[in-house]
Amino acid sequence: MKKPLVIALLILLALALLAAMAELPAVGQADAPVHTHVSARYIEQGEAETGAHNLVTAVLLNYRGMDTFGEVLVLFTALCAGFAVLLAAARNGNKHYRQPPAPQESGAVPVIAVSPVVSFVVRLLAPFIALFAAYVILKGHLSPGGGFQGGMILGALFIALTLVLGKQYSARLLPVAWRPWLYALAPAAFLVVGMIGLQLTGYFLGYPQEPAWHGVREAMMVTLEIAIGVGGAVLVASLFLALESD
Amino acid sequence: MLPEMLLELRPNLDYAAVVVLFCIGLYAVIVKNNLIKKLLGLNIMETAVFAFIVTSGMVEGGAPPVLGPGVMPPLASPLPHALILTGIVVALATTALALALIIRIYLQHGTIEADQLRELD
Numbered sequence: 451m452k453k454p455l456v457i458a459l460l461i462l463l464a465l466a467l468l469a470a471m472a473e474l475p476a477v478g479q480a481d482a483p484v485h486t487h488v489s490a491r492y493i494e495q496g497e498a499e500t501g502a503h504n505l506v507t508a509v510l511l512n513y514r515g516m517d518t519f520g521e522v523l524v525l526f527t528a529l530c531a532g533f534a535v536l537l538a539a540a541r542n543g544n545k546h547y548r549q550p551p552a553p554q555e556s557g558a559v560p561v562i563a564v565s566p567v568v569s570f571v572v573r574l575l576a577p578f579i580a581l582f583a584a585y586v587i588l589k590g591h592l593s594p595g596g597g598f599q600g601g602m603i604l605g606a607l608f609i610a611l612t613l614v615l616g617k618q619y620s621a622r623l624l625p626v627a628w629r630p631w632l633y634a635l636a637p638a639a640f641l642v643v644g645m646i647g648l649q650l651t652g653y654f655l656g657y658p659q660e661p662a663w664h665g666v667r668e669a670m671m672v673t674l675e676i677a678i679g680v681g682g683a684v685l686v687a688s689l690f691l692a693l694e695s696d
Numbered sequence: 697m698l699p700e701m702l703l704e705l706r707p708n709l710d711y712a713a714v715v716v717l718f719c720i721g722l723y724a725v726i727v728k729n730n731l732i733k734k735l736l737g738l739n740i741m742e743t744a745v746f747a748f749i750v751t752s753g754m755v756e757g758g759a760p761p762v763l764g765p766g767v768m769p770p771l772a773s774p775l776p777h778a779l780i781l782t783g784i785v786v787a788l789a790t791t792a793l794a795l796a797l798i799i800r801i802y803l804q805h806g807t808i809e810a811d812q813l814r815e816l817d
Contacts, residue, residue, distance in 0.1 A: 456726050460719045467715045469701055476707035478756035480770055485755060489773035496774070497763050505761035505774035506781065514778060521782045528789030532796035539800045594762055598785055682785075689792045693799060 488513075500657065501667050502591040510596065511671055515655040519644070522636040522678060529633055529685050536692050564614050572614045579607045587679035591671050597636075597678025604679060605686035612691060620691075624684070632684040639677030643670050710751050718744035731798050731808040735791065742787045749776045749783075 475482035492505055492513065500508040510518050583603040590596030612620040624632075640655070647656040647670070650663075657667045705712055721744060724737025753776030759767050761774035802808050805816055 453727060456723065460723055463722070464715050464719045467718070468705060468712060471708050471711040471715060472701050472704040474708055474711065474752075477710045477751060478754050478758070480755050480758075482752070484752050484776065485770075485773050489753075489775050492774055493761065493769070493771050503763045505763065505771070506777045509774050509778035510781060517782060521785055524786055525789050528793045531793050535793075535796045535800050539803045593764075594760065596781075598781060686788070689796075693792070693795055 499659065500671075501664055502671065504591055504593060504596070507591045507596050507671070507675075511591070511674055512657055515640075515644075518678075519637070519640040519655070522640060522681070525682065525685055526633060526637055529689055532689055533692060569614045572610050576607060576611060579603060583607065583679070583683075587675050588672065590675045591668070597675040598682055600675075601679040601682030602686060604683035605690075608683060608687040609690050612687070617691075629684055629688055632681055633688065634681070635684070636677045636681035639674055639681075643674055646670065711748060714744050714748040714751065717741075717747065729810050731801065731810060732795075734810070735794050735798070738794075739787065739791060742783070746780045746783055746787075750780050752776055 492509060496505045496508045496513075497503060500512040502508040502512065583600045585600075586595035586603060587597055587600030590600065608620065608624070611623065644655040648654050650656065650658045650666070657670060718741055721737045721740030721742075724740060725734050728734050728737060753773040755770045755772055758770040758772045761771045761777065763771075798808055801813070805813060807813060
């Protein structure tokens with residue numbers, strides 16, 4: 451009874467959206483507004499002004515660096531909120547917790563053992579995945595890639611290793627006591643690099659423009675990329691492991 | 697009216713795919729009873745929005761906006777890509793928080809079916 455009504459409403463919504471889409475400039479048209487305002491400037495002068503060959507990184511870290519600062523703060527806040535929710539659940543002792551209805555046929559949920567094939571392949575590929583992640587993070591301003599992408603690769607590798615080799619192994623790889631410091635690595639790096647920019651140019655997150663300062667500019671960008679990558683990796687892995695435990 | 701719209705839509709067929717994806721996600725959010733399935737629907741909607749904005753940055757015959765030897769204009773607009781990179785990270789954050797909340801709901805009430813949760817109140 452509910453479904454046909456929802457489908458009818460969604461068809462109406464789709465028609466309205468399609469009507470709006472029909473009014474947009476054609477896909478791929480070179481004189482659409484998205485290509486003519488700031489984008490044109492970014493493409494013409496982005497490399498000279500930021501020193502990044504990858505213009506997406508130029509926009510992300512330089513032109514719209516403040517937005518990226520906010521973004522890493524959003525990630526950090528999500529981690530804090532997730533931990534708070536899960537910790538409160540653990541501390542309550544789950545006194546409201548009612549036993550879920552027992553599965554009818556299968557009985558108890560079986561513990562899934564990791565297949566030796568999966569375990570071998572993960573261990574075999576781990577160094578290469580780590581190397582690829584480092585490449586994506588460090589070369590993010592010159593080639594496709596960047597801190598967020600490399601961080602996700604690194605975080606996924608960490609999750610895979612934890613699932614295959616157990617928590618003792620991942621604790622040896624990255625001691626639990628270090629993790630809280632790494633959660634805040636990306637926002638802290640933005641703060642530090644922003645302050646350096648303030649000192650050098652008079653603007654928070656400003657980058658020096660003179661050719662002589664090119665090395666400093668590049669070092670600032672790479673610092674941010676590494677902080678975003680490592681911080682993001684630890685954040686994602688920790689969120690996953692927090693969800694997975696109990 | 698409808699045939700005219702379809703004719704106008706023809707150069708924008710990529711956008712039409714996005715609309716379909718968005719509606720599939722919204723359908724899951726409204727109709728599905730399981731909170732995790734609702735969350736998956738939300739993620740499908742987010743994907744539709746990301747695809748829409750990235751598609752708008754494309755240019756006919758354009759290269760990716762990474763400069764280097766042999767890269768000739770026209771280049772795709774880098775701004776939508778950077779915006780969507782931000783959007784994807786925020787979507788990840790909201791998904792993780794929503795999953796944590798769903799786990800909490802399950803621990804508290806022993807169910808994540810929306811209709812059963814409504815009866816509890």
